[in-house]
Amino acid sequence: MSELRFDNQVVVVTGAGGGLGKAYALFFASRGASVVVNDLGGSHKGEGQSSKAADVVVDEIRAAGGKAVANYDSVENGEGIIDTAIKNFGRVDVLLNNAGILRDVSFKNMKDEDWDLINRVHTYGAYKCARAAWPHFRKQKYGRVINTASAAGLFGSFGQANYSAAKLGQVGFTETLAKEGAKYNIIANVIAPIAASRMTATVMPPDVLENLKPDWVVPLVAALVHSSNTTESGGIYEVGGGHVAKLRWERAKGALLKTDDSLTPGALARKWNDVNDFSKPEYPTGPADFMGFLEDGLKMPSAPKGEEPDFKDRVALV
Ligand code: NAI
Numbered sequence: 001m002s003e004l005r006f007d008n009q010v011v012v013v014t015g016a017g018g019g020l021g022k023a024y025a026l027f028f029a030s031r032g033a034s035v036v037v038n039d040l041g042g043s044h045k046g047e048g049q050s051s052k053a054a055d056v057v058v059d060e061i062r063a064a065g066g067k068a069v070a071n072y073d074s075v076e077n078g079e080g081i082i083d084t085a086i087k088n089f090g091r092v093d094v095l096l097n098n099a100g101i102l103r104d105v106s107f108k109n110m111k112d113e114d115w116d117l118i119n120r121v122h123t124y125g126a127y128k129c130a131r132a133a134w135p136h137f138r139k140q141k142y143g144r145v146i147n148t149a150s151a152a153g154l155f156g157s158f159g160q161a162n163y164s165a166a167k168l169g170q171v172g173f174t175e176t177l178a179k180e181g182a183k184y185n186i187i188a189n190v191i192a193p194i195a196a197s198r199m200t201a202t203v204m205p206p207d208v209l210e211n212l213k214p215d216w217v218v219p220l221v222a223a224l225v226h227s228s229n230t231t232e233s234g235g236i237y238e239v240g241g242g243h244v245a246k247l248r249w250e251r252a253k254g255a256l257l258k259t260d261d262s263l264t265p266g267a268l269a270r271k272w273n274d275v276n277d278f279s280k281p282e283y284p285t286g287p288a289d290f291m292g293f294l295e296d297g298l299k300m301p302s303a304p305k306g307e308e309p310d311f312k313d314r315v316a317l318v
Contacts, residue, residue: 004226007032010089011225012082014038014075014129015099017053019197020148023214024096024221025057029066031222034089037061038071038081038099044199046101046117049074075099076120078128082136094144094225095133097126097170102199104159115162122166123173130177134186143186144225147174149236151192154247167192171236178234187233189224192247193217194240212241220244234285251284253277259297267303 006028016025017039029035037057041050054070061068069088073080075097085092101121103114126147137143152160153167174190181188194200195217196209204212220239224232236247255271257263268275 003031004222004228005032006094006226009033009093009227010036010085010091011094011096012036012038012085012092012129012133013096013098014081014125015040016057017041019199020193020195020214020217021096021098022057023195023218024098025068026061026064027215027218027222028094029061029068030064033094034067035061035069036071036081036085036088036092037068038073038075038084040072040074040099042101044102044202046103046121074121075125075129078125078130078132081129082132086136091140092133092136093140093142095129095146096221096225097129097145097147099125100148100199102160102202103162104202106159107161110161118162118166122163123169126170126173130173137181137186138184141185142227143181143184144229145174145177145181145186145188146221146225147177147188147190149174149190149192151194151238154192154236174236175234182233185230187224187229189233189235189237191217191220191237191239194238216240216242248283249285250278251282251288253280254288256293256297256300258300258302259294260302262303262305264303264305270303 011028011033013021013025013035015021016037021039025035025037037054039054041053042048049072051070051072054072058068058070069084071081071084075081082092099121101118103118105114130145133143147170149170150163150167151157152164153170156164170190174188177188194212195214196212197214200209217239220237223229238245238247253274255268255274257267257271
């Protein structure tokens, strides 16, 4: 058995000065890759900056005989980060969009500044880095991207409306990159990790964190960005604490209604069970066939009129 290698490849890791990013950087360097260790070096709330975080990781990689170079830009300057890869190593093969911050506050007290900063780092930053790498990926007909979502984005999380919105945004972003990249052998996947870091130290107790090593997220990321993965793209993965699982959408049976003026709230209420019927689910990878539904809907008899149910005091339709 041989180990998964990344010789002659250039891996850019954003936010690689600590937590998950550091674990990625150390791993890929140990497997032969040249690594750009990007980190702005600020606080977990996005305040300040320092070259120290990235330098420490670069020193550790070099001391172990690996190849790495530091970059201290904010991910908002994606061009600068990708430029560091090109200038030092001549190419870029893998982009791990990992940098992140938190500005947790209840929605009632959220300020524009909290919303904007989160979106600048997570949404705009991931976009800028991928946008700068994209022409290289297309030209060489090879590229691998990991974007970083979060359970907060997938399921919502108290005090994290800004972060949740940005993190679910990574899912849509990744799905589109996977589609646009397919022709050029560019593979993009998105992970919702859970791991001990200075970020999770603010919300989880130490005994739980002990069992959530960042190193345990690395194997999934490594497998997805390896050249041997030519098919798994656009995947959403939960990963942490030794557990790895793919997530997907589920669509209920759904209701079809006659598309004329009998399509009223009452007509919908009568079919509300079908709207919510998951007994025979579909697992869609694209939107429903609305044109087909429209055609079928037109052929149906009109719904009976004048039978609006009493909606008063009803929480749900049924
Ligand atoms: P961390 O705080 O240990 O690491 C994030 C790194 O990103 C820091 O070193 C920070 O300096 C850097 N960074 C922040 N803003 C930056 C910017 N504008 N430009 C460049 N670097 C910047 O956090 P952790 O836990 O390792 O998080 C990594 C990613 O995983 C983040 O995107 C986070 O949102 C996500 N995540 C982590 C979870 C966890 O359980 N640790 C859960 C869900 C998502």
